[in-house]
Amino acid sequence: xxxxxPQQPSRPLTGALFAHERTESGPGPHGGxxxxxxxxxxxxxxxxxxxxxxxxxxxxxxAHVVAWPVDFGGPDERRHWHSGCWGGRHTRGVTRRxx
Ligand SMILES: [Zn+2]
Numbered sequence: 001x002x003x004x005x006p007q008q009p010s011r012p013l014t015g016a017l018f019a020h021e022r023t024e025s026g027p028g029p030h031g032g033x034x035x036x037x038x039x040x041x042x043x044x045x046x047x048x049x050x051x052x053x054x055x056x057x058x059x060x061x062x063a064h065v066v067a068w069p070v071d072f073g074g075p076d077e078r079r080h081w082h083s084g085c086w087g088g089r090h091t092r093g094v095t096r097r098x099x
Contacts, residue, residue, distance in 0.1 A: 023070060027053075027089035034070045037086070039063070053085025 026035035042063045049058040058064050058080055065086045068077040081089075 024067075025090075026067060026069060035067045036070055037065055037067045039083075040066055040080070049080035051082045051085050052079050053081050053089055056082075058082055 021036050021038045023034045024037050026033050040063060042061045045058070045061055045064060048060055049064070050056070051058050051064075063083065064080055065083050066078050066080050067086060068079065
């Protein structure tokens with residue numbers, strides 16, 4: 001059983017990632033690709049975003065996640081997701097085109 005995912009919050013990741021970021025396999029057009037995922041707290045959510053998982057808005061002040069492809073080089077590729085939609089991305093798919 002592979003246990004290589006750095007998901008232990010008590011063990012900060014090395015390198016460029018911030019403590020609250022992690023990498024997960026994503027739902028994008030390049031299936032199996034790795035995405036950087038960051039948790040956004042309600043206090044940090046100062047804008048309304050649209051979730052690509054359900055195509056509904058993520059309201060101001062709602063905790064959610066932001067994810068972008070590791071290989072795409074950066075925050076310009078970020079997408080904001082409801083936490084539940086991101087968690088169910090593999091089974092429910094993506095309503096909206098990723099990019
Ligand atoms: Zn959603």
